[in-house]
Amino acid sequence: MSPAxxxxxxxxxxxxxxxxxxxxxxxxxxxxxxxxxxxxxITSETKRWLFKGANLIGRARDKFHGLKAGLLTSMCYPDAAYPQLRLCNDFLTYLFHLDNLSDDMDNRGTRSVANVVLNSLYHPRSYQSPERIGKMTRDYYRRMILTASPGAQRRFIETFDFFFQSVTQQALDRASGVIPDLESYIALRRDTSGCKPCWALIEYANNLDIPDEVMDHPAVRSLGEAANDLVTWSNDIFSYNVEQSKGDTHNMIPVVMHQEGLDLQSAVEFVGDMCKQSIDRFVEEQRYLPSWGPKIDRDLAIYIDGLANWIVGSLHWSFDSERYFGKDGRQVKSTRVVNLLPRRR
Known part of the structure; x- marks a missing residue:
């Protein structure tokens, strides 16, 4: 072999x-x-709502269209009436664009954003904030409380509170270069995903009023957790390429590589197996649901179907959206080959 x-x-x-x-x-x-x-x-109405009061052009507008949040919403809440579906789409779009929406705030730290958002939710009629993120939060939540059950409202706010607590911890980990162990990462990721408030929106979207003791039952909580794990862990696989190009290690794949001593492809397969197990777990654990009577059982079946819609909808949307694979989503869906992006300098 030559030196060259x-x-x-x-x-x-x-x-x-x-x-x-x-x-x-x-x-x-x-x-x-x-x-x-x-x-x-809903896509056109949410676009009008998101861009109202902001001169969003060029990249921000392209980012909205490439996200295709309306497609995700339509697959995850397919039976919702228009007003409920529109609010769900407003929230999902708002959640994806939270960083951009908080750009106008004096202090752009996570705690400052959380303070405005959570005060707008806990006190929608009395708390007034001039920031755009606060106005948008109050707007969608005032629409939500018109028809959402008290339990769905409470679960929505509490889980969104957990979301902000967890993303604050995530920001600290990133800043210090900490790669958590797998167990700690999973616990944190279940909140940073933002899935839990979306589960409360299943209740809202389908006009469900399920008692707290049912929603807090271990079997029901376990189903929500299995759905959350699939959506979240698969998202870590799909978003890995973009994140590694930015040097972001808050992803299950680097966590597994670090803890298990695996190479990249082996770690992808490891997380993929965990995703498949979470789907199997979701199917299996429905067998252990007790009965609470015809009305509650019927409502709970609709809620669980909503979790299943999120599982399948998020998987397909990940390839239709341009968020992870750009314009190549359909090709990646067919071949499953992802060419890694170079690291940004």
Missing amino acids: ASSSSSSKQAMGPTKIILPDLVSHCNFPLRHSRHRKQ
Whole structure:
């Protein structure tokens, strides 16, 4: 071998892998995929709501269109009436754009944003904040409380509070370069995902009024946790490429590589197996639900179906959205090959 060839070979090894193969999660998920007929209408109305009072052009506008939040909402809440579906889409879009929406605040730290958002939720009629994020929070929540049950309202606020507490911890970990152990990461990620308030919106979207003792039952909580794990862990797989290009280590794949001593592809497969197990767990644990009588059982079945909609809807949306794979989502969905982006300098 010539010196030039040897140098080239060692250079390639130093570069590390150039691609990953995604696990086939879509084929492992057998839940029916449905869409709401209101998708186009909510997309245009939410766009008007999001951009109101802000001169969002160019990249911000492209980011909104590429996100395709209306598609995700229509698949996750397919049976919701238009007013409820519109609010769900407002919230999901707002959640994805939370960083951008808080740019106008004096202190852009997570605690400052949390203070404005949570005060707007806990005191929607008395708390007044001039920041855009506060106005938007009050607007969608005032619409929500018109029809949401007291339990759904409480669960929505409490879980959104947990979300802000966990993203604050996540920001501290990032700043200090901490890679948590897998168990700690899973516990934190269940809140940083933002899934839990979305589960409360399943109740709201379907006009459910399920008693607290039912929603707090271990079997029901376990189903919500399994759905959260699938949505969250699969998101870590799909978002890994973009995140690694920015040097972000708050992702399950680097956590697994660090703890288990695995190479990149093996870690992707490890997390993929965990995702498949979470789907299996969701199916299996429905067998252990007790009965609370015909009315509650019927409402609970609708809620659990809503969790299943989130599982299947989020998987398909991840390839339709441009958030993770740009314009190549359909190709990636077919081949499962992801070419790794170079690290930003």
